[in-house]
Amino acid sequence: SQQGEEDPQALSIQEGENATMNCSYKTSINNLQWYRQNSGRGLVHLILIRSNEREKHSGRLRVTLDTSKKSSSLLITASRAADTASYFCATAPSGGYQKVTFGIGTKLQVIP
Amino acid sequence: GAVVSQHPSWVICKSGTSVKIECRSLDFQATTMFWYRQFPKQSLMLMATSNEGSKATYEQGVEKDKFLINHASLTLSTLTVTSAHPEDSSFYICSAPLDRTVSRQETQYFGPGTRLLVL
Numbered sequence: 001s002q003q004g005e006e007d008p009q010a011l012s013i014q015e016g017e018n019a020t021m022n023c024s025y026k027t028s029i030n031n032l033q034w035y036r037q038n039s040g041r042g043l044v045h046l047i048l049i050r051s052n053e054r055e056k057h058s059g060r061l062r063v064t065l066d067t068s069k070k071s072s073s074l075l076i077t078a079s080r081a082a083d084t085a086s087y088f089c090a091t092a093p094s095g096g097y098q099k100v101t102f103g104i105g106t107k108l109q110v111i112p
Numbered sequence: 113g114a115v116v117s118q119h120p121s122w123v124i125c126k127s128g129t130s131v132k133i134e135c136r137s138l139d140f141q142a143t144t145m146f147w148y149r150q151f152p153k154q155s156l157m158l159m160a161t162s163n164e165g166s167k168a169t170y171e172q173g174v175e176k177d178k179f180l181i182n183h184a185s186l187t188l189s190t191l192t193v194t195s196a197h198p199e200d201s202s203f204y205i206c207s208a209p210l211d212r213t214v215s216r217q218e219t220q221y222f223g224p225g226t227r228l229l230v231l
C-alpha cells in the first residue's frame with residue numbers, strides 16, 4: 001500500500017523559482033527519503049532525513065520533517081530546467097528500516 | 113558511490129514467454145535486494161524482497177509463481193516473469209540498500225530499470 005502521498009501531484013514553475021513539494025505519511029518511520037526520477041529512468045537518491053532530525057540541506061535541496069504531523073517537505077531553490085523530473089518520497093518504517101514505501105510522486109516541470 | 117545495474121534495459125516478448133531480468137550490485141555486496149514495478153505515471157510498488165541464500169518475501173497480491181526471484185549471490189538477484197502477458201508490461205526496478213549497521217541508516221541504490229513490453 002502507498003504510505004507517502006505527495007502534494008502537489010504536478011507542479012510547473014519558471015526557471016529560477018523555488019519548488020516546494022510535500023509528503024505525508026501514516027505510520028511511524030525510521031527515516032524518510034526523497035528520490036528523483038527522470039522520465040523512463042531509474043531513481044536517484046537525493047536526501048535521507050532521520051526521524052530524529054527536523055531539517056537537512058544538500059546543495060539547493062532543503063528537506064524538513066515534522067513527525068508530529070507525519071509530513072515532510074522538499075524545497076528546491078533556484079530551480080533549473082534540469083530539475084524537471086518526478087520526485088518521490090519514500091518512508092522506511094520503524095523496525096523494518098530497509099523496506100521503503102513510495103508515495104505517488106510530484107511531477108515537476110521547470111520552464112526555461 | 114554504490115552502483116546497481118540491470119539487464120536488459122528493454123525487452124519485448126511475445127505473450128506466453130518467460131523473461132529474466134538481472135539486478136547486480138557492482139561495487140558492494142547486497143544480502144537484500146528489492147524489486148519494484150512501476151506502471152506509467154504511477155509510483156513504485158514493491159513486489160518482493162530478495163534475500164541472498166533464502167526465499168524471497170513477496171508483497172500481498174504478488175504471485176510467487178508468476179514472478180520468480182533468485183538471489184544466488186551477494187551481488188546478483190534475478191526476477192523471472194513467467195508466462196508473460198500484456199498486463200505484465202511495466203517498468204521493473206530493483207534496488208539494494210547499502211547497510212550502515214551501526215546507525216541502521218541506509219540509502220537505497222536503484223538500478224536504471226527494465227522496461228518490459230509483452231505483445
